[in-house]
Amino acid sequence: MMRLLASALAIAVCLVFAGALAAAVWQIAGTPAPVSLPGLLADNLAASGVEHPVTAVLLNFRSYDTLLEIGVLVIAGIAGISMARTTSLEDPELRTSDSLLYALQRWFVPLMLVLAGYLLWAGSDRPGGAFQAGAVLAASGVMMRLGGIPMPFLRPGLLLRLGLALGFTVFLLVAVASAAGGEAFLAYPKAFTKPLILAIETVLTFSIAMVLLALFVSAPVNQALEPEEGDPG
Amino acid sequence: MTPSLLYAFAGVLLCSLGLFGFIRLAHLLRKLLAFNLMGSGVFLVMVGLAQRDGEPDPVPQALVLTGIVVAIAATALAVVLIRRYYHLSGQATLAGPAATQHGTAKPVVRAEDRS
Amino acid sequence: MIDWLVDGLLVLALLVTALAVLWSRSLFRAVVVFIAFGLLMTLAWVRLQAPDIALAEAAIGSGLTGVLLLDAARHLRDSRPGRHQAGERRGGQSE
Numbered sequence: 472m473m474r475l476l477a478s479a480l481a482i483a484v485c486l487v488f489a490g491a492l493a494a495a496v497w498q499i500a501g502t503p504a505p506v507s508l509p510g511l512l513a514d515n516l517a518a519s520g521v522e523h524p525v526t527a528v529l530l531n532f533r534s535y536d537t538l539l540e541i542g543v544l545v546i547a548g549i550a551g552i553s554m555a556r557t558t559s560l561e562d563p564e565l566r567t568s569d570s571l572l573y574a575l576q577r578w579f580v581p582l583m584l585v586l587a588g589y590l591l592w593a594g595s596d597r598p599g600g601a602f603q604a605g606a607v608l609a610a611s612g613v614m615m616r617l618g619g620i621p622m623p624f625l626r627p628g629l630l631l632r633l634g635l636a637l638g639f640t641v642f643l644l645v646a647v648a649s650a651a652g653g654e655a656f657l658a659y660p661k662a663f664t665k666p667l668i669l670a671i672e673t674v675l676t677f678s679i680a681m682v683l684l685a686l687f688v689s690a691p692v693n694q695a696l697e698p699e700e701g702d703p704g
Numbered sequence: 705m706t707p708s709l710l711y712a713f714a715g716v717l718l719c720s721l722g723l724f725g726f727i728r729l730a731h732l733l734r735k736l737l738a739f740n741l742m743g744s745g746v747f748l749v750m751v752g753l754a755q756r757d758g759e760p761d762p763v764p765q766a767l768v769l770t771g772i773v774v775a776i777a778a779t780a781l782a783v784v785l786i787r788r789y790y791h792l793s794g795q796a797t798l799a800g801p802a803a804t805q806h807g808t809a810k811p812v813v814r815a816e817d818r819s
Numbered sequence: 820m821i822d823w824l825v826d827g828l829l830v831l832a833l834l835v836t837a838l839a840v841l842w843s844r845s846l847f848r849a850v851v852v853f854i855a856f857g858l859l860m861t862l863a864w865v866r867l868q869a870p871d872i873a874l875a876e877a878a879i880g881s882g883l884t885g886v887l888l889l890d891a892a893r894h895l896r897d898s899r900p901g902r903h904q905a906g907e908r909r910g911g912q913s914e
Binding site: 707708710711714717718721722724725729731733734736737738740741744747748751752755760765768769772773775776779780783786787790796 | 822823826827830833834837838840841846849850853856860863864866867868869871872875876879880883884887888891892894895
């Protein structure tokens with residue numbers, strides 16, 4: 472009886488919510504927009520340094536949002552790795568003898584790395600950019616981890632922390648440098664806009680990939696008693 | 705009523721469906737799935753409503769792009785927390801008495817409480 | 820007219836998939852349908868003329884989230900001996 476009552480109450484709440492939201496959407500749809508953002512963007516696109524409007528918005532016009540976003544990602548990454556029970560990017564439990572997965576990795580991981588580089592480069596004048604490239608890079612790292620490829624070339628402690636810190640630090644440095652140079656915070660100097668945007672996008676890609684990979688790696692809890700990071704044991 | 709506005713209303717429905725699932729489902733992972741559905745609904749409302757005249761608008765698209773990346777970071781952190789909670793308490797829901805520790809030899813006070 | 824047909828069917832598919840995510844009997848099936856929901860969202864973004872979001876949704880919303888949740892679903896259903904299968908319960912609890 473209580474369950475039915477609770478269900479009915481939840482349904483009522485959600486119906487009221489849906490109704491109110493739909494009414495609000497309908498009313499907003501009825502009124503014309505006070506300012507045409509696509510028009511504003513088309514006028515100022517040439518000054519932004521890139522040709523693709525979404526990239527221009529993300530990394531020039533609303534770069535403050537992107538800065539805060541990468542900050543939030545770093546915080547989430549720190550919270551995640553502080554609870555990690557596995558200290559290594561490579562999990563010996565996962566080492567696979569599945570020949571299909573092994574073959575897939577051999578073909579896919581190089582392709583995905585190239586694709587990530589292409590997406591990063593293409594972001595300046597067509598759909599693409601740092602976020603998509605970072606996601607593909609993270610996915611290739613996840614694939615390597617799932618296959619259990621021994622990765623002795625990755626020192627997980629240093630690389631993870633470097634990746635976590637690099638994107639946010641470089642972005643913040645650029646922002647503060649323009650403020651110190653007398654212009655507004657996050658205003659790029661006119662001469663270097665495009666190379667600066669590309670540099671920031673590169674470190675952002677690396678950082679996003681590292682954060683997502685770190686969060687994926689810290690999810691499993693090993694049953695075996697493993698020494699935690701920082702333990703002398 | 706353009707097709708883009710149809711997507712906005714679909715977003716409204718998705719958001720309320722996600723809200724219902726979030727309130728009523730007990731399993732933590734299912735709550736997380738419902739929460740993600742709410743997020744997708746909100747993104748559809750943002751872009752569908754802004755582009756109701758059919759003209760692509762880059763500003764809400766950029767904001768939704770940022771939102772998707774933040775949402776997956778939050779989801780991943782939530783998965784870490786859920787798995788730790790499951791490992792420590794033995795159950796995947798929040799209500800009810802904590803289960804006794806089956807099969808773990810570790811004490812409840814964890815090593816990280818040592819400074 | 821064709822526009823409305825395509826968009827209407829896609830919206831319907833999105834809603835049905837969302838319902839299936841919430842009301843699946845097994846956790847594994849819910850996650851798999853969630854991955855399918857992510858791919859349908861990718862199509863919706865393409866229809867909304869947002870190719871950047873479509874790329875990101877395909878890679879992140881469907882790919883990475885799917886792997887993460889599949890991993891979690893598998894481990895959250897691993898029962899230690901004598902443990903109650905919390906993952907099989909549906910609906911709310913009577914409190």
